Amino acid sequence: MATDRFQAPDYYLLDDLLTDEQKLVRDTVRAWVKKEVSPIIEDYSQRAEFPKQLIGGLAEIGAFGPYIPQEYGGAGLDQISYGLIMQELERCDSGLRSTASVQSSLVMYPIWKYGNEEQKKKYLPKLATGEMIGCFGLTEPDHGSNPGGMVTHFKDAGSHYILNGAKMWITNAPIADIAVVWAKNEQGRIHGLVVERGMEGFTTPETHGKWSLRASATGELVFNNVKVPKENLLPNKSGLGAPLGCLDSARFGIAWGAIGAAMDCYDSSLRYSKERIQFEVPIASFQLTQKKLAEMITEITKAQFLTWRLGVLRNEGRATTAQISMAKRNNVHMALTIAREARQIHGAMGITGEYSLMRHMMNLESVITYEGTHDVHMLITGMDVTGISAFRNDGK
């Protein structure tokens, strides 16, 4: 890819609402991404390989568990800083952000919130430094939007549990040292278990042939009579609310991340349309191009404020699941729309790896599906405002 000339748009001077530390955190991640990631990401994505060598750097810039307290190896930052880190990572690539989101919100978060002191001490510091990579197993082959129907289960075998089942579409699975796995006990109640690589009967086959998130490793988790020590069960929360709590945290990060991808597409489009000459004038001088650019910056600006406000609410512990859901749906859809328009502005150049647009566009097709599909989030908002669930139509 050509040199990273990214300049972040800030149409409504949102920077004035950020603290000096939040800006320092963001600018640090931006500088690291430009130096270490932008020059290599296209190549890794084309080859569908996860750039493992970046794990140390991701840890250094605080991308793993930024809001986890310092006593457990985190950075003890606020939620807006977490969001800004995700924004800057996804500005470069959604796959990179996915790796960090999963590690932070889907692995460190449940251990921090639902684990006991020994579990926190054992796993969190190593996850924060990247010495350990984690993954999160909720989705199953037959249970995507309806995770409550999961069939993965565990039995009490006296000194340990016996875990059976399979999870699918799991980010980081092929590279993970541990997996936070959601499974039902004999009474059908969902619990979180920490399954470690090397436990007998536990395998993580990689999913190949993805056209999206190609620089992120995705795979399955297969449990064939895996003996899981009893101390690996997360004791402090059970039921579907436990994994959904993690998803709140991850979706919040995705809402910010999507803004990053959109900013990159807009920035590239603005520059390209001023430089590209057709009919003797820059294509930026055509009304049809200006419409695209004007809509892009408008939507980005709206998303920035929605998300900043959500960050304030989250810092105060007041953000609801439905509010987070709205931001995830709105922002990812916004980013995907912008990526498609941006690709058009770049003409044929837009389909090449010289520019990031097609990669963003393809990546965002996953982002609009995972952590609750676009339509499922619509149903969450619908249910929130009407008080009526439209998730099932079989009367149950």
Add this chain to the structure above:
Amino acid sequence: MKLLVCISKAPDTTSKISFTENNTKFNEAGVQYIINPYDEWYALVRALELKETLGGTVTTITVGKADNEPTIRKALAIGADDAVRIDAEASDALAVAKQIADYVKNNSYDIIFCGKETIDYNGSQVGGMIAELLDLSYVSLASKLEVNGNTATLERDIQGGKEVVETNIPFVVSCAKGMAEARIPNMRGIMAARTKPLQVLPGSEAPKLTEIVAYSLLPEKAGCKFIDAENPGELFQLLHNEAKVI
């Protein structure tokens, strides 16, 4: 070793530059500030490298008002141990140099680092003035600095080659490209910067000998003219008649 690094803020290189008050004042509205790159990339990082190999402390000093503090915190995040801010207007080069020299008189340092220039007004004067006010030796535009006991060896890029300079500690140096490689702060550094000491001291009397009378922007760049490689005569005509350079 006690190392002192002079840090100032400068507009981000992507800022739109404009002036107010009849072209006598820089318009700060909407401008984002960064640490002057020569101070950050070369002076600060080389000081940190020397501290890491020889031991000691790195203190930063800034002459200016509280709006300098975000850039000072960044210097602390990159690794400086503590910071001093002299609460005075950085009105001209001598005023700044005088404040710094007065501070150093009461707190001796082994090496005082400056950037080769600030990228806003490009004065390139403060380092030399500090040295003069303190009666220390001054090496300008150094691209390399090694310390051996009480002696420092520095390299300067000069026309067509290099100059190697030796001087005794203490001295003042202004740092140019080549001196070190920029560092990106890490999260540990950013967290540590929260609690590192930032001492604010009142400014002393300082003379202001110069005044800016007016600023003006460069004329807009004219478009590029392409001339057929087969037609050098046209190039000659244009250079002669239009650009009037030959």
